[in-house]
Amino acid sequence: MSIDRAYAELGLPPDASDAQVKAAWRRLVSHWHPDRNASAEAARRMQRINGAYEQIRLSSVTEGVDAGPEGPDSEPPEPSDPAPGRTVRRKLRLSLEEAALGCTRVVRGRLSCPCAACEGSGALAPEAACPRCDGAGTVPSGLWFIWPPVRSTCSGCDGSGLVHRSCLACEGRGQQSLRYQRTVRIPGGVRRGDVLVADGAGEGQGGFDGRLELLIEWRPHPFFVAGDDGSLRCEMPVDGFAWLADAWIEVPTLSGLQQMRLRRGRHVYRLRGQGLPLQRRGSTRGDFVVTVTPSFAESLSAEQQSLLAQLAAAAQGQPAAAAVRDWREALQAWARQQPSASTA
Structure with a gap:
């Protein structure tokens, strides 16, 4: 039984906690135990329930x-x-x-473990008689003119008369994979x-x-950097015009893409509870900190250039930003103090 099938047998999702697994097992056992359920299916269902619980426990x-x-x-x-x-x-x-x-x-x-067939020795017992010397340990020298005949040590068994039989299960290595x-x-x-x-x-x-x-x-990770406090950080470029327009964009999170609204003039955004879990099996998570870098194209289309010109013209009749207003006042004051061209 696969692990996914085991969870399904208990009626649980794959991310169920140990407490949920145990509670589901007890609930099903109380219903399907043959002492309480007289149906013909009870024994077979109990076997599946116990098998699923054991598979999850071992995993x-x-x-x-x-x-x-x-x-x-x-x-x-x-x-x-x-x-x-x-x-x-x-x-x-x-x-x-x-x-x-x-x-x-x-x-x-x-x-790698010792071979069970030969107990790790690589050879089978008992040893067999050497077929070359018939177990004698010596063989005739082969010189027919010498009398009495001279015998030499058998090279097949080194004089022992016995040969080892290699274990076929491990091919004589003594170890199995x-x-x-x-x-x-x-x-x-x-x-x-x-x-x-x-x-x-x-x-x-x-x-x-x-x-x-x-x-x-x-x-x-291609996008995220994890912090020791459970936070996640991500730096991403965004379209400069979208940033100016307070547009919505998609940002990557651990759970997938999520919508986030840009704010003109703001570069750092904090998504609460979208970071790493603070404790194992816990539901509380750290924050996800997104840093955006507005980026503009090197060249603009004719339509974009026309729209920017219209925006600049419209801005002339509107109250300027404080920094721009202060700069203009300082510039005008400086200009008034300069000698005119006619008096130079």
Whole structure:
């Protein structure tokens, strides 16, 4: 049963919390348990409900204590630690969206473990008699004119009379390769450097015996820069005319594109609660700070040039901005103090 199907079986969305999963499981068990439900479907439905709950439980992760040695994220093979009960350490790189909102990831890899057929020796017991010397350890020298015949050490068994039979399961290496695949549910709000621990689930379920430790890393984001206080920052260019016109624009957020209204003369905007979660599995999030840089085209079309000329003409009859008004008054006062051309 897939993890998505398991959530659907319990009637839950994939981002349901552990408390919601447990509550849904208890509610369904109280209804479908054969001791309480006499329908023919009760036993089969209970089996599906318990299977879904177990699948979600195994996919859940908890916070680890120590990251330990870091295994390569791009290379699945792990060190051949003795099984069972091994600890497999992996890096898990998440996007900011995945880290903030939570996600479900499939972790695949390969482990090296002692061959069960030969118990790691690479050879099968018992040893067989050497076919070259029939177990004697020596063979005739081949010189027919020497009497009595001289025997030499058998090169096939080095004189032991016995030969090892290589294990066919591991081709004599003593080690076998075990592939594993684990579906883990990452809670929203994980940070860089967090270590999450998941159950290995056992070989019978496509996993391994032991536990899986995941060291969380964040992939670089094309737009966002994360702050230590849970804030997100984004710098983006905007059309200068749209900025002058107080137009609405689309800005990227963790949840997708969102409408934001520009304000003439304003460059920094704060979107409350659109940053990173302040706590794992928490609903409170930091702020998203957007810094805009108005940009104008190097050349204007004839229509744009005409409209700008009309705007400039209309502005002549309107009250000027304070800075412009002060400048004009200072300029006129300076001009009055200058000698006229006739007196020069």
